[in-house]
Amino acid sequence: MTATMSTGATRNLRNTWEETRTRIATAATKWGRLCDSVGLVAISKGHPASALRTVAGFGQRDFGENYLQEALPKIQQLADLSLTWHFTGQLQGNKTRTVAEHFAWVHTLDRERIAMRLNEQRPHYAPPLNVCLQVSLVDEPGKGGVPPEQVLALAQAVVKLPKLKLRGLMCIPPPRDTFEEQRALFEQLADCQRRLVDGGFALDTLSMGMTADLEAAIAAGATWVRIGTAIFGERLKKTDDVDETT
Numbered sequence: 001m002t003a004t005m006s007t008g009a010t011r012n013l014r015n016t017w018e019e020t021r022t023r024i025a026t027a028a029t030k031w032g033r034l035c036d037s038v039g040l041v042a043i044s045k046g047h048p049a050s051a052l053r054t055v056a057g058f059g060q061r062d063f064g065e066n067y068l069q070e071a072l073p074k075i076q077q078l079a080d081l082s083l084t085w086h087f088t089g090q091l092q093g094n095k096t097r098t099v100a101e102h103f104a105w106v107h108t109l110d111r112e113r114i115a116m117r118l119n120e121q122r123p124h125y126a127p128p129l130n131v132c133l134q135v136s137l138v139d140e141p142g143k144g145g146v147p148p149e150q151v152l153a154l155a156q157a158v159v160k161l162p163k164l165k166l167r168g169l170m171c172i173p174p175p176r177d178t179f180e181e182q183r184a185l186f187e188q189l190a191d192c193q194r195r196l197v198d199g200g201f202a203l204d205t206l207s208m209g210m211t212a213d214l215e216a217a218i219a220a221g222a223t224w225v226r227i228g229t230a231i232f233g234e235r236l237k238k239t240d241d242v243d244e245t246t
């Protein structure tokens with residue numbers, strides 16, 4: 001039996017999902033971007049499969065998950081919907097096979113060793129795994145990401161791997177109070193990507209912008225915004241920081 005949501009909960013999700021789409025479209029228009037140049041990854045960690053199924057019913061195709069133990073049952077329960085799954089959590093070496101087998105995108109690649117494992121473990125029947133390199137624009141120990149000065153070397157290693165497709169860069173900047181401060185950080189990621197493109201890399205993706213800063217990310221050129229709270233509401237705090245499956 002499939003769990004379903006009450007009509008009230010469904011109506012609420014429709015409102016929050018549509019409001020999020022409107023925020024994206026409004027920002028895109030304001031900054032001279034085409035609305036469909038900014039994709040929405042619905043970050044669904046901490047929320048049940050029934051909520052994802054409801055949002056998928058509105059037309060949402062891309063979902064992001066951070067914790068494999070939580071993601072796998074959802075992916076299985078929603079297999080009939082042919083959704084596109086994005087891995088947005090921290091990648092550990094012993095988890096790469098599951099990611100390589102079940103996801104279409106990885107937004108958080110930051111080490112060559114992990115890239116090599118994903119490449120080896122990507123099933124032969126699957127298309128190359130789309131990857132973004134996570135860049136740490138601000139030094140935050142334990143948060144993951146490659147420092148900007150090491151991005152080129154990692155990109156050079158990743159493009160050699162046939163079962164990975166390097167699409168672009170990703171960041172999770174620390175909270176900033178003002179739009180201009182948020183935007184300045186996102187512009188750093190965009191600059192970083194421009195340098196790679198000038199160097200011959202064919203990149204088309206900037207994964208940046210969450211509930212609190214999506215407008216600034218779109219102003220700076222985001223092509224994926226990753227939105228959780230604005231769509232699904234608050235989640236349990238614990239799943240933000242801890243992967244309990246270690």
Ligand SMILES: *Cc1c(COP(=O)(O)O)cnc(C)c1O
Binds near residue numbers: 229
């Ligand atoms: C949780 C998470 C998000 C969504 O954050 P919200 O503030 O809830 O929109 C986006 N990206 C990553 C990598 C996350 O872990």
